[in-house]
Amino acid sequence: MTNTTKAEPRLLSGDELQAQAHTFFQDSTIWVQNHWLNILVATGIAVAVFFALHAIKAWGSRLCRKGEGTASWYSILGRAVSKTGNFFILMASIRLVSGYAGPPPMVETTIEFLFTIAAVFQAAIWLRELIFGAIEHRTSTDDYHGSGLASALGIIRLLITVVLFAIALVMVLGNLGVNVTGLIAGLGVGGIAIGLAAQGIFANLFAALTILFDRPFRVGDKIRFDGNSGTVQAIGLMSTRIRSFIGEELVISNKQLLDKLLENLTLRHHTRTKLPIGVAYETPVEKLEALPGMIKTIIEEAGGTLSRASYEGFGASSIDFVIEFDVPGDDVPHAQAVRDKLMLGIVRKFAAEGIRIPYPTQTTFTAAPDGRIVMPYPDASKPALPAENKAAGSV
Template sequence: MRDLLASNDWMDFALAGAIALGVMLVIYLVGGLLLRRLARFAEHTATHWDDALVAVLRGTRFPFVLIVGLMVGVQYLELSPTARTVFGRVAVTVLILQAALWANAALRQWLHGYDERQRAQPGGGVSSALIGFLGRVLLWSMFLLLILDNLGVNITALVAGLGVGGIAIALAVQNILGDLFASLSISIDKPFVIGDFIAVDDYLGSVQQIGIKTTRLASLSGEQIVVGNADLLKSRIRNYKRMLERRVVFKLGVVFDTEPAKVERAAHLLRDIVGGRQNVRLDRAHFSAIGESALEFEIVYYVLSPDFNAYMDIQQAINLAILESFRAEGIAFAFPTRTVQVQGWPPAPASRTAGTPAASAFNPA
């Protein structure tokens, strides 16, 4: 301090202070004007980058402006090497903190936009809080290491120790971390969202909640099924909610003594019955095979709705129409039967008469 006072007179301090105040005033005036104009411009655009820039500029704090002003002002002062080193470290620390605040504001603005984009989708933004937490932990950890390195702390050993400790912790809680990152993957990739009806292995149900560790399904029978997120992503998932149309294949058979003309007539009836339905697209209907106990027909059609109840209503109407039409045409449905023909059966042996040696071989009298 004495060296600072001895090397500079009051005119030097006044000039340095005036320059620092001038720089701070210019930053506030120009920055405020730029911020106001950019904010008005951002209100009339559909893009998000300008909103993020406004949020970042609003994150500017007074210590940053003060340090910038002082950095310019001290150039007109005679400072000792020690004083310059101390001031430089303090200035860099403030700049790093301001950069961290800008990055945090940008992250917060991105999360706000992410929530808005996903809110229109059921279950959208489920893990936005988790994304924000992980992002802030990573962000402030990185800037903290930069500050410690600027202050002269040897961060190599610290980073190595944190790495070893992190590996130990990760091994201890690997299942929890697996479920946590699986939850993050579900939130970003969205193989399903809340309200979807999914099948996981042998389990079926509607998605009720997607948590950090587990996902909860409401089964058809009423109970709740809880599945770990990591196990869920390792399984084969069928999402019925995203079905655009349902493909239906069913077969029926008629008896063998049906005349060929009626067999051909049955195929035409099936095409007319299925193809004439609303919300149905007929693929094919054919006399497909001569089975063991029936002349078989195969019908393939699409229900133009993913709703299961709609499919059952259509299938019921088709079944009733087929039953009515086949009875009107005198076409009988087949049922599994087997005809056994017995040929060349050997005659029964003649019965032995009384008095033969075989019959009188034993005489108790």
């Protein structure tokens, strides 16, 4: 049984590098002497491809100017194309025609090596520009104008750039034959350690991106959460600032805010108000039947829309009546003003119709020392006592 060991890569000495350079120069000279016509044709095609790719790059610049800033997908695509590097264009032109020229293996390997580096990093640049464009497409709207989240894009760009170019570097090293297993493992362990140490920061960062793309609320929206309500002032990378309706500024982390039940009051189609009222039992049935129509007319005159006007039940002192009405829009003070008009209108209408709104009453029964009930009102079957007797009896 024989043991085979894999040769470890080692650095070449100066003499070995000089020998390889001499071999490369000698093979190139022989190749040029034997294939000069193919080389000339390939060079002409490469020059044409080079200028064609430059024309595409210039078209990308014009497409970028055609769009309306970063808010247009035309400008995003054009900006990505315009970021094409000259080194990539050169190596792409040479790589496309290298097979026709028939270069020696060492020259072919060199071309593939340089083209791989150019292609991988160029792909990272294109992807970075598309991601940046997608983010700026969201933050460039009026909803995020002046928000802290839009101004924090520099940090997001830095993180995206580091991740993309780290992946590109690993891919290049892998294509060059370098064992990147240890490097990937080290990056993974380091990433886990950093993630555990800064999990709160990353949680708020991803929550900020969720707010950015999902848009549960925007700057200027009125929201309610966890018993608090106010107007969104700024959406930052770590927290959101809200100006409450009673004046103070509320600061809450993005993750905690998204974990709560959010009510976007700005998106509310209408404001519904419930108003209970009691009607005296002595009210004639005809007027009780006409009561919903009266309420509807009063609500429409006040600027609202009737949703419900019906009897709720028999209360202790009155027949309970419930009114529910809607006011278009999300302006709560306006809805309160409509409610005030409705209440005053009901008072006027009830006074005109002779409908009484009773106040709660309570009758108390007491007992004398001998256990007899003392009635709270005089007994009609007995004659009334003279005033002096009443006074004497009360003493």
